[in-house]
Amino acid sequence: MARMGNREALLDGAKKCLLEKGYDRTTVRDIATAANVSMAAIGYHYGSREALLQQALFKSLEDWDAGLQAQLSRLDEPKGPKRFAAVWHLLIEHIRANPTMWTASFELFMQARRSPELAAVYAQGQPGATAAMAALATGEVEEDIDAETIRTVGAVQLALVSGVVMQWMSNPDTAPGPDEIAAGLRGLVASIDA
Template sequence: MGNREALLDGAKQCLLEKGYDRTTVRDIATAAGVSMAAIGYHYGSREALLQQALFSSLEDWDAGLQAQLAKLDEPKGPKRFEAIWNLLIDHVKRNRTMWMASFELFMQAQRTPELAEVYAQGQPGATAAMAALATGELEETIDAETIRTVGSVQMALVSGVVMQWMSYPDNAPGPQEIAAGLRGLVATLD
C-alpha cells in the first residue's frame, strides 16, 4: 500500500475514533505511518483528505446497508415496514460512529461551499434511495414526483429517528411507534 492509500485508511480510522473536527494532521499521519507533509503532497489539505475519507467510508457503509435491505423478503405492507425499521435501528446501534460521521458531513457542508456542492450532487440519489426504501420498488422504476415527495419525507423521517436513537435511545421510537405516528399525522390531513 502506498502513502496515498495509507493516508486514506488512516483518515477513515481517525474519523471513526475522533470525528471530523477533532482529527488533526498528526493523528492522520500517525495512523497512516507516514509524515505529516505527505497529506499536503497527496491531498492538498487535511480537510480535502478527511472529506474524501468521509465520502469513501459513507459509500462503503451505505453499500453494506443496501445489501442488508436487499435481503428483506417481506412483501409490501406493515410487516415490511417493521422489518425495514428494525434493520435501520439495528444499523444505528451497530454503526453509531458512521451515522455521526454522516451528520458531521452535513455540518461541514454548511461551512464549506465546495463540499456543499458535492453534498448537494448526492442528494437526488439519496432521495431516490429513500423513495425505494419506502415503496419497496426499484429506484429506476420510481417516478420523479414520488422521489420528490415520498423520498424527501422518508429521508426526513430516517434522519429524525436516527437522531433520536443517537441522542436518547431509551426513549426513541421503534417501528410500531413510528407507524402509529405516521397514521396519526395522516389523520390530521383529513
C-alpha cells in the first residue's frame, strides 16, 4: 500500500480534528499533529488553515451525505404516511448517531456567512440540496422531479430538516419525533386552508 503524502495526510488530519474539536476550535498545531507533518506544510499545500478546513469540511460532508443517501435509498415504503414516518425515523436516528457531522454542517453555513468565497461554493450546492430534499419528501427519483417541486417542496423540506436537527441537537428531550412533525404539518396546512 502506498504511503500517504503530506497533502492527503493533512486533509485526513483536518477531517479528524473537525470531528473531535469542530471548525472554530481546531488549530494549525492540531491539524499538523493529527497529520504528523509540520505546521508549515499547511500553508504550502493549502494556503491557510481556513482553506484546508473548508476543504476537509466539504469532503467530510460529501462522504457523510453519501452514506445518509444510501440509507434513505433503501427505504421501501411507498409515498404516504408510512414513508414519511420511516424517513423521519431514519433522519432522527442519523442525528443521534452523527451529532458532530450535523454540527459541522451548521458550522459550514456559519463560515460561509464570513467568507464570500465559501458563500459562493455553498450557494452552488444549494440547488442540489433542495433537489435531494424534494426527493426525500416525495419518494421520487431526484432526476424526475420538476423544478417547481424542487423550488417549493424541496426548499420547505430543507428548512424543516434544518429546524428539526437544531431541536434534536439542542434539546433531544423535547424535540419532535415523526408523529409530532406530521401532526404539526397537518396543523399548518389546516391554518393555511382555513
